Amino acid sequence: MEQTIMAAEAAEQSLAARFEALQEQQPKMRIRQMADVLNVSEMELVRLRGGDALIPLQNRFGELLKALDDVGPVMILSRNNEVVHEVTGTFNDFTTGKSGAMGLAVGEIDVRVFFKHWAFGYRVKEQARSGLRESLQFFDQYGAAVHKIYRVADTLPDAWERVIREFADEQMEPFAPQGRRPVPERAKLDHVKAEVLREGWAELKDVHHFGALLKRAGTDRLTALEILRGEWATELQRSDDDVLDRLLALLRDSECPAMFFVGNPGIVQIFTGKVSNLRRTGPWMNVLDPGFNLHANTESIKSWWLVRRPSADGVITSVEAFNSDGELVLTVFGARKPGIPESELWREQAANLEATS
Structure with missing residues (x-):
């Protein structure tokens, strides 16, 4: 000892x-x-x-x-x-x-x-x-x-x-290093219940039911989007600038309020509002506004998707970013409250983003 x-x-x-x-x-x-x-x-x-x-x-x-x-x-x-x-x-x-x-x-x-x-x-x-x-x-x-x-x-x-x-605790709790958090494995396409996914997606009434649908279909989020590519999901391509640069510029110029979700397994943190002060610093794209800062290393983001989900309030549109392990790292929705359809202003910005990809 x-x-x-x-x-x-x-x-x-x-x-x-x-x-x-x-x-x-x-x-x-x-x-x-x-x-x-x-x-x-x-x-x-x-x-x-x-x-x-x-x-x-x-x-x-x-x-x-x-x-x-x-x-x-x-x-x-x-x-x-x-x-x-x-x-x-x-x-x-x-x-x-x-x-x-x-x-x-x-x-x-x-x-x-x-x-x-x-x-x-x-x-x-x-x-x-x-x-x-x-x-x-x-x-x-x-x-x-x-x-x-x-x-x-x-x-x-x-x-x-x-x-x-x-x-405050009186004693420091011991810590035995365990290495890095294991990353969940991606679903194998031939194991996914694709029809369950497609039928369940078309019948969605609440975006909060999305996680349960993925479990029923035996898939992770990114694999689901790859299967649903076309009607419900579009992979966004980088051009001269990054997808996030274009999205933030669209939101700033249109004064369109949005919801920014960022998290890890222990928390999801959300900001709802407009953005104005944007700055690119090397691989990092930044929002530097009073009360809200966002810093995204876009070189580390592997793929961007425009996603549409049915709901009782109409179609809900999001822009989603995934890393090289297939983990969701950023989601952007139009600002909205439950029971209220998303704004036409947000849908317009999403369509403009899709058109430039």
């Missing part, structure tokens, strides 16, 4: 030294990139912080998010490997289901949370280019970041500190 502890401490010291050297060599590199370079999880680097820079949090994450209703504005960040989604707003009535496995907030902060993928949480203080930043950071069992909540200038300091005191 003692030898195991000594080996773990030696490994941590070695990682700390490599981390420090990389920071000196690449001071502008973000911690997620550093974790990839060092072949460790992001959480392993976060746990190297000492003293007041790191406070472990109790695994009562639903209660913690509910407590944030009282802290005023915060900036929340959810991401996957390809897309980062940032919203500044106030939690309002975060709720969890009876089992506590799921939670949601609807309002300025709009999230759907799946707590079985939340394993560790920390209050983190870190030095950033803009100064000292304080955040709550949550990680899955593999040490990958699921969600982050940043204190901002207008966050109520006393309420924020009360949350930290209430949910």
Whole structure:
């Protein structure tokens, strides 16, 4: 046992030294990139912080998010490997289901949370280019970041500190690295119940029934679109610029409000509104608006699809991006409420995007 502890401490010291050297060599590199370079999880680097820079949090994450209703504005960040989604707003009535496995907030902060993928949480203080930043950071069992909540200038300091005191844990929970999260396998075409998929798709009444249809048909989302290519799904092609550049420019120029969904297995984060300040920086296409930032590495996005689903409110149109593993990384809908058809303005932008692909 003692030898195991000594080996773990030696490994941590070695990682700390490599981390420090990389920071000196690449001071502008973000911690997620550093974790990839060092072949460790992001959480392993976060746990190297000492003293007041790191406070472990109790695994009562639903209660913690509910407590944030009282802290005023915060900036929340959810991401996957390809897309980062940032919203500044106030939690309002975060709720969890009876089992506590799921939670949601609807309002300025709009999230759907799946707590079985939340394993560790920390209050983190870190030095950033803009100064000292304080955040709550949550990680899955593999040490990958699921969600982050940043204190901002207008966050109520006393309420924020009360949350930290209430949910701080006295001990650091041990972590045994398990490698990267396994990626779900794509469905094999000859195993998909194609007719079940086609018939079920044509009879859809609610976009929320889509997941159940995929299960019945024995397929993943991208394979379903490949099967339905034509009437219901169109693969969008890159031209002189990227699909996302064209879509965002169409939305900006038409002042068309849209809904941007970005997530990972532990959360889906949503922004609804218009976009205005667009900026391309190398492989990254960015929305840099007050209250909403989107950063998408379009070189890492393998395919884009325009998708149409029937519903009781008429056809619902979306633009969907997938990575090289076939995982959904970004979805854009026209802004709408349940029970209301999507806007003609959004359909016009979707048609314009399709016409340029």
